[in-house]
Amino acid sequence: MPAANLTAQVVFATITGNNEAVADLIVEILEDRGVTVKKSEISQTEPEELKDYDLGFLVPYTYDEGSLPDEGLDYYDDLADVDLTDFVYGLAGSGDLFYGDLYCLALDEFDKQFQKTGAKRPYEMVRINLYPGDTDKALLESLVEQTLAQVNQ
Numbered sequence: 380m381p382a383a384n385l386t387a388q389v390v391f392a393t394i395t396g397n398n399e400a401v402a403d404l405i406v407e408i409l410e411d412r413g414v415t416v417k418k419s420e421i422s423q424t425e426p427e428e429l430k431d432y433d434l435g436f437l438v439p440y441t442y443d444e445g446s447l448p449d450e451g452l453d454y455y456d457d458l459a460d461v462d463l464t465d466f467v468y469g470l471a472g473s474g475d476l477f478y479g480d481l482y483c484l485a486l487d488e489f490d491k492q493f494q495k496t497g498a499k500r501p502y503e504m505v506r507i508n509l510y511p512g513d514t515d516k517a518l519l520e521s522l523v524e525q526t527l528a529q530v531n532q
Contacts, residue, residue, distance in 0.1 A: 386417075
């Protein structure tokens with residue numbers, strides 16, 4: 380399926396604005412490839428909505444010492460109950476290297492939930508220190524390209 384015929388949902392959670400900036404870059408990269416994109420904030424989104432799209436991206440933040448975003452807890456809990464067999468997704472997020480082993484931990488937790496749904500993640504999770512820069516955009520382009528390639532198989 381050509382990218383121009385694909386649809387994607389990009390769901391984000393942010394406090395500082397960094398993760399919305401990451402989500403905006405993903406949206407821009409997808410739209411540059413002809414994908415129709417819906418961006419939504421996690422507290423305003425149900426995991427079931429992913430079924431309406433060809434692929435999805437989640438951009439959560441990690442709060443304090445490894446906690447999931449409060450506004451994303453319902454999404455996290457509900458995600459495990461959705462059948463997303465063969466759905467293709469990508470994960471990216473901004474964090475602060477100051478937190479060491481807890482850096483972007485929410486990505487790992489959401490990945491575990493996605494795995495319970497039968498969805499497929501074809502590319503590594505993209506972890507961004509603070510605000511995304513040019514190097515991060517290149518990583519996000521790879522994330523999008525690999526995710527799109529999986530949908531097209």
